[in-house]
Amino acid sequence: MRNIVLSVLGVLLILGAVYVGNIVANSKKKKRPVPEKVIKTVYTDTVQNKTIPIIIPANGNLVAKRRVELYAEVQGIFKGTGKLFKPGQKYRAGQTLIRIDAAEYYANVQSSKSNLYNSISAIMPDLRLDFPEVYPKWQKYLTSFNLDKTTPKLPEMSSEKEKYFITGRNIVTNYYNVKNLEQRLAKYTIRAPFSGILTEALVTEGSLVRNGQKLGEFIDDAVYEMEVALSKKYASLLKVGEKVALNNLDNTESFSGVVSRVNGSIDASTQTITAYIEVKDATLKEGMYLEANLNAKEEENAIEINRNLVSDTNEIFVVRDSILDVIEVTPVYFSDTKAVLKNIPDGTIILSKSVPGAYAGMLVKPYTTQKTQAKITKTKNAE
Missing domain, CATH: 2.40.30.170 (Efflux pump adaptor protein, beta barrel domain)
Known part of the structure; x- marks a missing residue:
């Protein structure tokens, strides 16, 4: 009897030990946590089409805009003009830029003008006798003739006889020879065609200027x-x-x-x-x-967004019921940082900043400031 009791107690003790051990073992097992859904917060903007300047x-x-390269058409010594011919020097329109010594050439011009004057003076007696009707205008021309001034234009010839008479005395030929010399004499002085500044000077006072030599550059600095x-x-x-x-x-x-x-x-x-x-x-x-x-x-009825929001296939992300989606757009113009798009309905909610790893169907939460949230609440209350 004693052995039976001991056997029963031993079995009960073993069963109790197994039960307690199972409880202790089960209490040490950790439950695997259920992963939480990650919802990214994104920056959005509501489309409002308007006129976008491209x-x-x-x-x-x-x-x-106005520039003159100065070249010499005659030869001589560069004489001073009262202003240094240096870069940065300013001149008014008509002011002398360059003066080349023309004393010798001037003497030749004066000699030719004197010959013309003498030629006209020599025919005056004949004009008085044979052409008394034209004598007064030629007499007036001689009176106005000044060797120190530009040679005046010859009087208008009113008849064929007068023309033959004047031309036969080489008056017309001498006149145009003098005008040709005067034109060349004017090239010894270069004047400013407009008010401006000298930007380049290749000659200095006292240097020999040769025909065809570049002298400098003159620009309008306005x-x-x-x-x-x-x-x-x-x-x-x-x-x-x-x-x-x-x-x-x-x-x-x-x-x-x-x-x-x-x-x-x-x-x-x-x-x-x-x-x-x-x-x-x-x-x-x-x-x-x-x-x-x-x-x-x-561009009318268009919007402007960051260029990196437009994909290579001309698509952009929009937010619909907290889920990302894509729509096709029509690009009108791309700059370095911006893109002008059309065919996006007003009120469409689009991303205003790119989201790394974004894809269609992604769950997102639009970022709203307190001011925006108050505006949304006010709109809902009004409804």
């Missing part, structure tokens, strides 16, 4: 032009008179210009068209590098 960026260097090359697809958009905003590379100065000319042909090698922008400002200098923004046209 601005074409361009750049180039300023060049003076008006400049910038030549820009644009793609041929903008040829129909560029208009003469269109205003242009310009700025320097540091964006510290801004200027206003206007499209003055557009080339009528396209460069065959680069397939670009050249436009010229005229700009006036006292602070500008020739050779300055500027950036320009040309207002090519205005």
